[in-house]
Amino acid sequence: MLSKKTRYAIKALVILGKNFGEAPMQIQKIASEEHIPKKFLEQILLDLRNAGLLYSKKGAGGGYGLVKDPAEIFVVQVLRLTGGPIALLPCVSLNFYQRCEECSNEATCGVRDVFLEVRNATLKILSETSIADVIRREGHLLDNLKV
Amino acid sequence: MLSKKTRYAIKALVILGKNFGEAPMQIQKIASEEHIPKKFLEQILLDLRNAGLLYSKKGAGGGYGLVKDPAEIFVVQVLRLTGGPIALLPCVSLNFYQRCEECSNEATCGVRDVFLEVRNATLKILSETSIADVIRREGHLLDNLKV
DNA sequence: ATAATGTATATAGATTTAGTAGACTTTATT
DNA sequence: AATAAAGTCTACTAAATCTATATACATTAT
Numbered sequence: 001m002l003s004k005k006t007r008y009a010i011k012a013l014v015i016l017g018k019n020f021g022e023a024p025m026q027i028q029k030i031a032s033e034e035h036i037p038k039k040f041l042e043q044i045l046l047d048l049r050n051a052g053l054l055y056s057k058k059g060a061g062g063g064y065g066l067v068k069d070p071a072e073i074f075v076v077q078v079l080r081l082t083g084g085p086i087a088l089l090p091c092v093s094l095n096f097y098q099r100c101e102e103c104s105n106e107a108t109c110g111v112r113d114v115f116l117e118v119r120n121a122t123l124k125i126l127s128e129t130s131i132a133d134v135i136r137r138e139g140h141l142l143d144n145l146k147v
Numbered sequence: 148m149l150s151k152k153t154r155y156a157i158k159a160l161v162i163l164g165k166n167f168g169e170a171p172m173q174i175q176k177i178a179s180e181e182h183i184p185k186k187f188l189e190q191i192l193l194d195l196r197n198a199g200l201l202y203s204k205k206g207a208g209g210g211y212g213l214v215k216d217p218a219e220i221f222v223v224q225v226l227r228l229t230g231g232p233i234a235l236l237p238c239v240s241l242n243f244y245q246r247c248e249e250c251s252n253e254a255t256c257g258v259r260d261v262f263l264e265v266r267n268a269t270l271k272i273l274s275e276t277s278i279a280d281v282i283r284r285e286g287h288l289l290d291n292l293k294v
Numbered sequence: 295a296t297a298a299t300g301t302a303t304a305t306a307g308a309t310t311t312a313g314t315a316g317a318c319t320t321t322a323t324t
Numbered sequence: 325a326a327t328a329a330a331g332t333c334t335a336c337t338a339a340a341t342c343t344a345t346a347t348a349c350a351t352t353a354t
Binding site: 001002007008010011014034035036075084085087088089090100101102103104107108109110111113114115117118121122125126129133134135136137138141142145 | 148149154155157158161181182183222231232234235236237247248249250251254255256257258260261262264265268269272273276280281282283284285288289292
């Protein structure tokens with residue numbers, strides 16, 4: 001399961017994606033629109049900024065904005081930045097690999113092999129889906145509801 | 148990420164799967180072969196037994212065994228029994244559904260839509276893969292190493 | 295009778311997560 | 325220059341969860 005931190009990060013990027021090209025948006029506004037605790041969101045946005053995804057502007061009229069086009073930011077990046085696990089086993093994680101202590105032979109572990117397949121399937125989706133895609137999906141869902 | 152409980156449960160079922168049709172196998176033996184803390188494994192096997200996956204036999208010569216053929220036990224069942232999350236968001240979980248508190252409209256949430264796709268991909272693999280398949284995969288991995 | 299095994303419940307320690315607090319810095323506006 | 329509106333940074337705490345251990349008990353084979 002993703003942490004709330006990761007969930008909030010994605011949602012914040014989506015709302016900032018919708019705002020791309022406009023004036024920066026305030027933490028307070030994002031927090032209240034997405035119902036995210038403000039102080040918690042502050043930390044998250046700071047992380048995303050330090051990772052180079054967001055720019056920030058201090059002082060009155062300040063706020064946050066995306067550094068690049070939402071079509072160039074992929075969901076998988078957000079998971080990795082916020083420490084959200086992609087793999088279901090540490091031994092199949094690309095970026096947070098850890099040996100399973102109990103495992104006698106990783107190379108022949110059938111369990112690992114299954115979860116390698118799962119990880120690949122997950123990774124494919126998340127690395128092909130951009131923030132812009134997420135926004136597009138919202139549009140489609142809305143259209144479908146109206147029909 | 149799966150809990151160790153889930154990981155150990157799958158590994159225990161795999162070793163019991165290899166032993167299917169033989170005399171029951173002792174907790175102690177499973178624990179030492181798979182390097183799982185014995186007392187922890189006791190609880191896990193008990194859960195799997197109470198869920199109807201294993202039978203047990205007390206006393207000397209006792210132990211645990213699979214109730215049904217390893218080809219009829221699917222990895223997805225084990226995750227569900229041991230509380231391992233399949234979905235990455237609570238709002239896309241079939242068996243442990245929970246609304247995302249912060250979400251204004253689940254029906255049009257693009258983030259949810261993406262993770263619904265991820266869940267479906269994961270679920271497909273895990274519900275098509277049996278304990279027998281895991282054992283088969285180990286065989287293939289071993290063969291490939293030898294070549 | 296004894297030893298080998300599983301059953302059941304409680305509890306403790308460690309880790310992680312989620313959220314809060316508070317003091318500080320920068321910038322626009324008046 | 326003063327003030328208010330923002331973001332920055334670090335520390336802390338509360339709660340939950342996970343992992344593991346302890347202990348007493350029940351059953352069965354020999």
